[in-house]
Amino acid sequence: DSGVTQTPKHLITATGQRVTLRCSPRSGDLSVYWxxxxxxxxxxxxxxxxxxEERAKGNILERFSAQQFPDxxxxxxxxxxxxxxxxxxxxxxSPRAGPNYGYTFGSGTRLTVV
Amino acid sequence: QQQVKQSPQSLIVQKGGISxxxxxxxxxxxxxxxxxxxxxxxGPALLIAIRPDVSEKKEGRFTISFNKSAKQFSLHIMDSQxxxxxxxxxxxxxxGGYNKLIFGAGTxxxxxx
Numbered sequence: 001d002s003g004v005t006q007t008p009k010h011l012i013t014a015t016g017q018r019v020t021l022r023c024s025p026r027s028g029d030l031s032v033y034w035x036x037x038x039x040x041x042x043x044x045x046x047x048x049x050x051x052x053e054e055r056a057k058g059n060i061l062e063r064f065s066a067q068q069f070p071d072x073x074x075x076x077x078x079x080x081x082x083x084x085x086x087x088x089x090x091x092x093x094s095p096r097a098g099p100n101y102g103y104t105f106g107s108g109t110r111l112t113v114v
Numbered sequence: 115q116q117q118v119k120q121s122p123q124s125l126i127v128q129k130g131g132i133s134x135x136x137x138x139x140x141x142x143x144x145x146x147x148x149x150x151x152x153x154x155x156x157g158p159a160l161l162i163a164i165r166p167d168v169s170e171k172k173e174g175r176f177t178i179s180f181n182k183s184a185k186q187f188s189l190h191i192m193d194s195q196x197x198x199x200x201x202x203x204x205x206x207x208x209x210g211g212y213n214k215l216i217f218g219a220g221t222x223x224x225x226x227x
Contacts, residue, residue, distance in 0.1 A: 002157060033214060043158070043203060043217035055212040090157050099207045099215045100146045105157030 003027065006091050006106035014114055018079040021109045025072055025093030031055075032074040033094075033103065034066055038087040049074055050097050081113045118206050120218025127225050133191040135221045137204035140185065144206040148215070149178065149189050152201045161202075162189075194225045 003026035013019055025032050034046040045058035049068035060066075063081075068074040078085060088110050092103035119138045127133045139147075148163035164171045164178040164187065171178045177190040191198055201222050205215040 002159070004157070035217075042219040045214045045216070048212065048214055050212065056214050058214065092157070097212050098146075099148075099205075099213055100163075102148070102160050102163075103150075103158075103215065105150075105159065107155065107157050 002104050002106060004029075004091060004093050004104050004106035006089075006109050008109060009107065010110050010112075012112045012114060013081060015081055015083060017081050017113075018077065019081065019111065021076040021078070021089050021091075021111075023074045023076070023091030023093075023106060025074070025091075026104050029093035029095050029104070030072065031094045031097055031101075032068055032072070033092045034074070034076050035090045035092065036087050037090060037108070043090070046076070055097065078111070083113050086111055086113045118204060118216050118218045120204050120221060122221060123219070124222040125224070127191075127194045127223065129194065129196060129225055129227050131194050131225075133194045133198065133223055133225070134188060135202055135204070135223070136186065136188045137206075137218050138184075138186045139206045139216075141206070142185070143208055144216075146207050147178070147180065147187050148205050149176075150203040150205060150217075152203065152220075158203055191223075194223075196225045196227050199223055199225050 005024040030051045046060045048056040066076045088108045090108045092105045094101045149161045150158035151161045152158040175192045180187045204218040
C-alpha cells in the first residue's frame, strides 16, 4: 500500500456521462498530481494542486476539472465522456511542491467508456 | 522541448543478464531525472533518481548513467531477475517549484528464467 488511495478502482460508464474520481494523498503530503495513462500515450500530466490551490496545468481537456479540498483529498471530474477518455487515471502526491521530493502514486482508476 | 523519448518499447532479457533502457530529453533546464517501476495493476513507484551534477548513481542492482552533453540518461539493471519484470518509465523535470514530471512512454521488461 503506497498510502495514496484512489477510488473507485474500476468505472464503466456510457458516452456523454459524467464521473468523479477521488484521491486521498499520503498523510502529510500537500501536493496532488493527476495523470492519465493510455496505451499509446504513456503518462500524461493533467493538473497539480498544492495545499488547495491549482498550481500547474497540462493538456487537460475543458471537459475535465479538478479540485483539492481543505482536508487535501482531490477529485477529478470528467464530463461529456467520449470513448477516447477510456484510460487509467493516476493520482500522485508529494510532501511539497517540487517533483524532486518524489511522487507517490496510487493504484489508479481504470475508466472504461462504452 | 518538453518531450522525453524512451527506448526500447519492450525488452526481453535472460535471468542474470543486464537490462538497459535509454532516455533522451530536449529541455536543458531539466535538472531532475527519476526512474519509476510499475507492476501490473499498480501505480508507478520511484526506483532511483539522479541530478545532472553526477554522471552515475547506483542503488543495489540499479544504476543510472547520465550524459549531460548528449542529453541522455539510461537505466542499467544488473543481474536481472524475473521479479524485475515490469514497465519502467524515465522522467525529467525541473526539480523545484510548481513543476511536473514529464514521463517517457515506458519500456516493458520481461526477464525470462
